[in-house]
Amino acid sequence: MKYSGFEFTYFLDGAKHVVNAENDAFELKADVSDGGVKAGVTAKKTLTLHRVDLKFDFGFEKDDRFFSNGYQSWTTTREYVATDKMRDITPIAKGRLKNLAGISADCRFVDFPTEAGRFTSHCYTYVKRGRQIFFAGSLTERQGFTVFYADMNKNSLVISKDVEGVTLHAGTEYELFDVVFLNGTYDEVFDEYFRLMGVKKPKIEHMSGYTSWYNYFQKIDEKTMLRDLNALDIVKESVSIFQIDDGYETFVGDWCDPNPEKFPKGMKFMAESIHDKGYMAGIWLAPFSVQLKSRTYKEHPEWVVKYPNGKPILGCVGWGGAYTLDIYNDDARAYIKGFFDTVLNDWGYDMVKLDFLYSECMYPRNNKARGTIMCEAMDFLRECVGDKLILGCGVPLGAAFGRVDACRISCDVDLKYGGKFYNKLGVNNEVPSAQNAMNNSIFRRHLDGRVFCNDPDVLFLRYSNLTFTLEQKILLAAVNHIFGNVLFVSDNAEEYKGADVEALRKVFAKSEFKVIDANYVSDDDLTVELEKDGRRKILAFNIKTGKSNVEDIIGIPTVR
Numbered sequence: 001m002k003y004s005g006f007e008f009t010y011f012l013d014g015a016k017h018v019v020n021a022e023n024d025a026f027e028l029k030a031d032v033s034d035g036g037v038k039a040g041v042t043a044k045k046t047l048t049l050h051r052v053d054l055k056f057d058f059g060f061e062k063d064d065r066f067f068s069n070g071y072q073s074w075t076t077t078r079e080y081v082a083t084d085k086m087r088d089i090t091p092i093a094k095g096r097l098k099n100l101a102g103i104s105a106d107c108r109f110v111d112f113p114t115e116a117g118r119f120t121s122h123c124y125t126y127v128k129r130g131r132q133i134f135f136a137g138s139l140t141e142r143q144g145f146t147v148f149y150a151d152m153n154k155n156s157l158v159i160s161k162d163v164e165g166v167t168l169h170a171g172t173e174y175e176l177f178d179v180v181f182l183n184g185t186y187d188e189v190f191d192e193y194f195r196l197m198g199v200k201k202p203k204i205e206h207m208s209g210y211t212s213w214y215n216y217f218q219k220i221d222e223k224t225m226l227r228d229l230n231a232l233d234i235v236k237e238s239v240s241i242f243q244i245d246d247g248y249e250t251f252v253g254d255w256c257d258p259n260p261e262k263f264p265k266g267m268k269f270m271a272e273s274i275h276d277k278g279y280m281a282g283i284w285l286a287p288f289s290v291q292l293k294s295r296t297y298k299e300h301p302e303w304v305v306k307y308p309n310g311k312p313i314l315g316c317v318g319w320g321g322a323y324t325l326d327i328y329n330d331d332a333r334a335y336i337k338g339f340f341d342t343v344l345n346d347w348g349y350d351m352v353k354l355d356f357l358y359s360e361c362m363y364p365r366n367n368k369a370r371g372t373i374m375c376e377a378m379d380f381l382r383e384c385v386g387d388k389l390i391l392g393c394g395v396p397l398g399a400a401f402g403r404v405d406a407c408r409i410s411c412d413v414d415l416k417y418g419g420k421f422y423n424k425l426g427v428n429n430e431v432p433s434a435q436n437a438m439n440n441s442i443f444r445r446h447l448d449g450r451v452f453c454n455d456p457d458v459l460f461l462r463y464s465n466l467t468f469t470l471e472q473k474i475l476l477a478a479v480n481h482i483f484g485n486v487l488f489v490s491d492n493a494e495e496y497k498g499a500d501v502e503a504l505r506k507v508f509a510k511s512e513f514k515v516i517d518a519n520y521v522s523d524d525d526l527t528v529e530l531e532k533d534g535r536r537k538i539l540a541f542n543i544k545t546g547k548s549n550v551e552d553i554i555g556i557p558t559v560r
Helices: 095-101 186-197 222-238 266-276 295-299 330-346 357-361 370-385 434-443 470-483 498-508 550-554
Strands: 002-012 015-019 026-033 036-043 047-057 065-068 078-080 118-122 124-129 132-138 145-151 156-162 173-184 207-211 241-244 280-285 289-291 314-316 322-324 351-354 389-392 406-408 453-455 486-489 514-520 525-532 535-542
Touching: 002 026, 026 047, 036 047, 047 173, 065 118, 078 434, 078 514, 118 124, 124 145, 124 186, 132 186, 145 370, 156 173, 173 186, 207 222, 207 280, 222 241, 222 266, 222 498, 241 266, 241 351, 266 280, 280 330, 280 389, 289 295, 314 357, 322 357, 330 351, 330 370, 357 370, 370 389, 434 470, 453 486, 470 498, 470 535, 470 550, 486 498, 535 550
Parallel strands: 207 241, 207 486, 241 280, 280 351, 351 389, 389 406, 406 453
Antiparallel strands: 002 015, 002 047, 026 036, 036 173, 047 156, 065 078, 065 124, 118 145, 124 132, 132 173, 145 156, 289 322, 314 322, 514 525, 525 535
């Protein structure tokens, strides 16, 4: 790989400049070697940064596979070959709807490729040639998000830094890139990457249990939660956690106001009931989100992130819309600390699932880039939670490394195997889909056990409120078992039949499979090479239909 120059986009005296050579406004220093690149800029005049691209010539070969890491937890992540094309927001969601359809995406700062052979990747990437890997990864996102742009047909690789909104005064230095290049096998490069990053292994290795969301969504109550808690007794020895998801609060953002009609005995009672079963108690929050109808927003509209014109920024379209608490507002910060203290220390929950975290960094502000904001937001959450467990979700992953104990690495699954939108409309790369969730579980497997426990989202074994065949249910369960270590069902276990109980015990156990390799062999067909007890097996399946040989691999019947 050969360095071929840079492109620097900045604003000076209100005018936009795009240059590929130094001038009287800045000095760019790039130290490039076989081991990586470090680069920084020194301002000679007051200027506002936007984006810096370092350009390289890369000799892609015909059968190379380029790894595209999605922007955040939910975003499509996979390997591509030069004839593939990335899926963007579809035409139905463009135009006036694009800002809403892409609200959780990277469309505000990434140029999405529209041609075959052109791909993007966030934070890190690799090129796979047979079993050998060339790896490039950012060691820090604190100065801004790092985006890799590959053109496999034109043999180019660009390493880009999103530094939009950062103003430098004359004489000020700003670090841009600290990117490492590695060569080796799949496991070798990821072991070394996270060693260089200084990320410790997670303090938990595995957990399994129940979450309420995918059966009831917000329609939960005390009676239903206690019923499902008791129903798990048939697999009690396999359960370590019971998580209450969205729906217990009066409004999103009013976390200390549980709905008294739904939970008359309160959330502390629920935590105690879970503890009585011997499980950890988990609870869901979107700590930066405040529903438009919430008491918190109505009483404190000054706490939310706003555009320069003073208009609040919509951070989520769910719940009729939600704004985002600004972590740089001292009162908002104190409020966030306060409700964590209640949830963790008064109510007694052991783990918090923290969702929609991307909303904090949608737009740069306070002279900070998006990546800086996200890293500081994750530092703040770790401070709030202390030694208790964090399950991150909806978060740009580089900012979560070393700050969460477990993390979602996929989009949501859906109650329809095909998803309501994914196969029909696309909409965006974060839309719920069991197929996309399984895809991400496979291609983000390298994170599991190295930086956190991978949460591949839930599996299902129930028979109601679900449109899956048994074969599709077992395939999803098998993929989660092999590639994840946060294993949740969202079922009322009273529906289980005899074979389902044994299947859940098997799936909830920590996997003994070692993954050797995984590849798309066609648009929808994947093969995964596995090893167990010294023997190699090939898991083959069609991700679109759910047809597979999974019964031969893990021994759970797919026909009853």
